[in-house]
Amino acid sequence: MIAYEIRQGAYYDSVVLMQLQKSLAELDGVVDAGVVMATEANRDVLAASGMLPEGVTAKADDLLIVVKGEDEAAAQAALAQVDALLKRKQSSTAQDFRPKSLATAVTQHPDAKWVLISVPGRYAAGVAEEALDLDRHVFLYSDNVSLANEIKLKEKAREKGLLVMGPDCGTAVINGIGLGFANRVRRGNIGLVAASGTGLQAVSAEVHNLGGGISQAIGTGGRDVKADVGGITAHQAFDLLNRDPLTDVIVLISKPPSDAVASSLLRAAQKADKPVVVNFIGYAPPGRRLGNLLFASGLSDAAEHAVLLSNEVAAVLPERRPLQGWLRGLFSGGTLAYEMLLGLQSVLTPLYSNIPIRPEQKLADLMTSQAHTILDLGEDEFTQGRLHPMMDNDLRLRRLHQETADPDVDIILLDVVLGEGAHPDPAAELAPAIAEARRAGKRVAAIVVGTEDDPQNLDNQIERLAAAGAQVFPTVNEALDYVYNRLPAPEMAFRPVPLADFSQDGLTAVNVGVESFYESIKAQGGTAVQVDWRPPAGGNEKLMAILAKMKQSG
Amino acid sequence: MIAYEIRQGAYYDSVVLMQLQKSLAELDGVVDAGVVMATEANRDVLAASGMLPEGVTAKADDLLIVVKGEDEAAAQAALAQVDALLKRKQSSTAQDFRPKSLATAVTQHPDAKWVLISVPGRYAAGVAEEALDLDRHVFLYSDNVSLANEIKLKEKAREKGLLVMGPDCGTAVINGIGLGFANRVRRGNIGLVAASGTGLQAVSAEVHNLGGGISQAIGTGGRDVKADVGGITAHQAFDLLNRDPLTDVIVLISKPPSDAVASSLLRAAQKADKPVVVNFIGYAPPGRRLGNLLFASGLSDAAEHAVLLSNEVAAVLPERRPLQGWLRGLFSGGTLAYEMLLGLQSVLTPLYSNIPIRPEQKLADLMTSQAHTILDLGEDEFTQGRLHPMMDNDLRLRRLHQETADPDVDIILLDVVLGEGAHPDPAAELAPAIAEARRAGKRVAAIVVGTEDDPQNLDNQIERLAAAGAQVFPTVNEALDYVYNRLPAPEMAFRPVPLADFSQDGLTAVNVGVESFYESIKAQGGTAVQVDWRPPAGGNEKLMAILAKMKQSG
Secondary structure, eight states: OEEEEEETTOOOOHHHHHHHHHHHHHSTTEEEEEEEEOOHHHHHHHHHTTOOOTTOOOOTTSEEEEEEESSHHHHHHHHHTHHHHHHHHHHHSOOSOOOSSHHHHHHHOTTOOEEEEOSOHHHHHHHHHHHHHTTOEEEEOOOOOOHHHHHHHHHHHHHHTOOEEOSSOOEEEETTEEEESBOOOOEEEEEEEEEOHHHHHHHHHHHHHTTOOEEEEEEOOGGGGSTTTTTHHHHHHHHHHHHOTTOSEEEEEESOOOHHHHHHHHHHHHTSSSOEEEEETTSOOSOSEETTEEEOSSHHHHHHHHHHHHTSOOOOOOOOOOOOSEEEEEESOHHHHHHHHHHHHTTOSSEEESSOSSGGGBOSOTTSOOSEEEEETTSHHHHTTSOOTTTOOHHHHHHHHHHHTOTTEEEEEEEEEOSBTSOSOHHHHHHHHHHHHHHTTOEEEEEEEOOTTSTTOHHHHHHHHHHTTEEEESSHHHHHHHHHTTOOOOOOOOOOOOTHHHHSSSOEEEEESOHHHHHHHHHTTOEEEEOOOOOGGGGOHHHHHHHHHHHHHO | OEEEEEETTOOOOHHHHHHHHHHHHHSTTEEEEEEEEOOHHHHHHHHHTTOOOTTOOOOTTSEEEEEEESSHHHHHHHHHTHHHHHHHHHHHSOOSOOOSSHHHHHHHOTTOOEEEEOSOHHHHHHHHHHHHHTTOEEEEOOOOOOHHHHHHHHHHHHHHTOOEEOSSOOEEEETTEEEESBOOOOEEEEEEEEEOHHHHHHHHHHHHHTTOOEEEEEEOOGGGGSTTTTTHHHHHHHHHHHHOTTOSEEEEEESOOOHHHHHHHHHHHHTSSSOEEEEETTSOOSOSEETTEEEOSSHHHHHHHHHHHHTSOOOOOOOOOOOOSEEEEEESOHHHHHHHHHHHHTTOSSEEESSOSSGGGBOSOTTSOOSEEEEETTSHHHHTTSOOTTTOOHHHHHHHHHHHTOTTEEEEEEEEEOSBTSOSOHHHHHHHHHHHHHHTTOEEEEEEEOOTTSTTOHHHHHHHHHHTTEEEESSHHHHHHHHHTTOOOOOOOOOOOOTHHHHSSSOEEEEESOHHHHHHHHHTTOEEEEOOOOOGGGGOHHHHHHHHHHHHHO
């Protein structure tokens, strides 16, 4: 009752295949149909539905057509109609003039600054490179593009001040026009940068549903924020939105970036003149609100806060002297040290500690700080045969003295935990050491944990620490905020993507690949040009290799 | 100019040593002084201050006294005063009657339900076990207690319905009385469970400073939430606070717990009748607000939300049928799948996926779901030579059929992403499959991402999916919330800690160790008894071993 046909090395648009399958399944006497490129995964899917006959030898670039009929005759009859059905599909397609190549399309439409590419992965990098050579931004929907090609394309684009969104970029909203998959959202003052397709869609849709609007929503492709690519597109897009006068709030969305990319993006974000909502899904947030950054816990949380912030007038922040040299934290409270370390590790490297969160943070020698260092002086290793540093300041005073003597230290962080059981008057011992550090040109920030009922007299402790020259904060979060507002800017000079391509309403785009994307741009009021693309050498891999060789030597 | 003295195998209270050091440093002609047990860390600290003479041979349990004088004579003169200074310290101590043993103290004070232990680590487990044998709760301040002893003590305590807070538990507030290090905070309706000493202090102080109050604040010691201990104390404390009529909001604070402990604690928390604020510092939050759980990003965020929630009247939630069998998620959106996986991995095991966050989640065979499974059907492996599942429902429909046929499946999750580029009418194809699943007794939840301007007609899509029997949600967060409200309760039967020990104001405690803790309980209006504790056999390790042997055989 199952009949099948293999077409070797044939190229068909995926939409055509889906429609052929549906047409076959609707024929009389047909129970089920499958029309797929015969990759392993697709063969497995067929097998799971009892649709993979034994002995089928189709390879990944072969087209496999399977029909399950009520009887053998019905199955065979359906198969016999394949060519007619394919032809019917083609003849129903709009027959307006279509350029045969990207170069032609661009020559005829010089205002088309955008090229959408959704051809199969093995052809996509070539088309994208051609678009960049023609000075066009690229929206690269195709997946299965190699990492090496992604890096090559993005480096080229960065040099030219162009964006490559993708590969595997499902979505973007540029000048109010959705590219690829995109929800229809009102225009507004929230800009999105997303290494996550449905993340971008979910947030932009929720922003709209909450009454907010989108200026630009720029997808980067998921691999952009991994170490190998280094967030090239994310950085370009972020820089663009920061310059964009129509964007008041920026939202950064991604699955967890590599540590290095997270750090460089957060440092860029922290230097922005606008509030930034960060949702690195599954990344332990360094805090809730630090400087101009708000760390959201999930897509909904990000959308809600973007809308809240978009209705606020951003405060103009005074200039702060950036961190020059090292930061050293001398903590008596383990969890306070841990929270500080967690907050800083996203933005400060190299960072060391005796309570490392990441293995590379392990401090080699407890007695010597290295680079940025956060010490928990209450750890077991320090308290054997010695009182806890909340009661006995000796250890911390000696260390404070040592950090003060280090010419490369800029900021010293302390915690002072008041309350029952703690030292009766920590300020008496710490204030002179703080004053000494201040005289040596260090900045000192002290977190004082206490209540007005504590036996030490909270206000008096704060007063004396402040009089000695410390900046005093009641929580780790506020001390972290102090540091975030003084982070050095990341070194990241690149040719800026021209704002002009983003300032007008609507766009003109060239579409190479899935035709429905072309139709959807037109449906949104954009201008689109469909290239009548065919794989080089009709998709024949051997011929393609020969062509590529000729091109190289030519 | 440096003179020193070693006292071998001598036991001194750490407070006595600190005071001796200060007294020495204040003598005429003395520049600096160090009085420490000669552990490696303490020797390093001395060395860093230029206070460790060459050739000093003191061992970890030797007392090392070092004096730096203006000249040799001053240093020697100071050393000669050591005994006199020690004696002066002792004679200034209050000389009221003190029981020599814990057993005596408890006999004389039958209402003393609490024993504070801050003797050196190597003696602490023995004292704690004695306290448990006397049916007392233990506050174990001492650090350097072995993991094996911690487990033994906590298992014994759990059997008896007693709490062991610690080891290395710096703080607690019981019946309004701070134990160990504790800020003075007003009483109120917020209960804390914390595997983090300064975490507990920072949150309780901020709650107070924000106008809220604390019912009970229970420390567990940092290792309690690691896999080996399994959160014994945290579970007991959480259960207690859930039963406590004076507690309306529970706050759970810890550095990242082991995955298994996080999961069991969250499942217990999710079954509580009260809102629970969770701050696992550095743990990627599964969401912001899920069921009765609010995941805070930092200590301040936790304190703020605890106070906000403590002023709200908790809604009574209707009973929901808990998850029976497996949950299967069939997603077209990668980030939606990822966010769901992230949210579920904290509470559902075993959990598998083709986009695993943790290596053990890797699905062995793409075509076969295992236990709880979240699939991203838009991954490269599924889309070669096939349209994305947002455009082509075929793959998902086949999988839906397969999950429906599995008798062990209870809940099926789907996402439906509308918008430009996506399938023009997904409900037309998905609704019949959902109806089929419903007929087979499955529960179906669908996340529909879209706006009212999308070409598919959002309301109409939702209506038809709902009519087919799906619960429809606009965000992953709300779908996660649906699942959280249906989680099975963790199996965790233990003898409850008696509420009676927590209901009255104030407490009576026996203190064994650091004397200032005894004084601080009295200063807070509690009743305290100081045991005149001395190490067995005067701290002589060999004699102690012989004593222990005699006790065992006796």
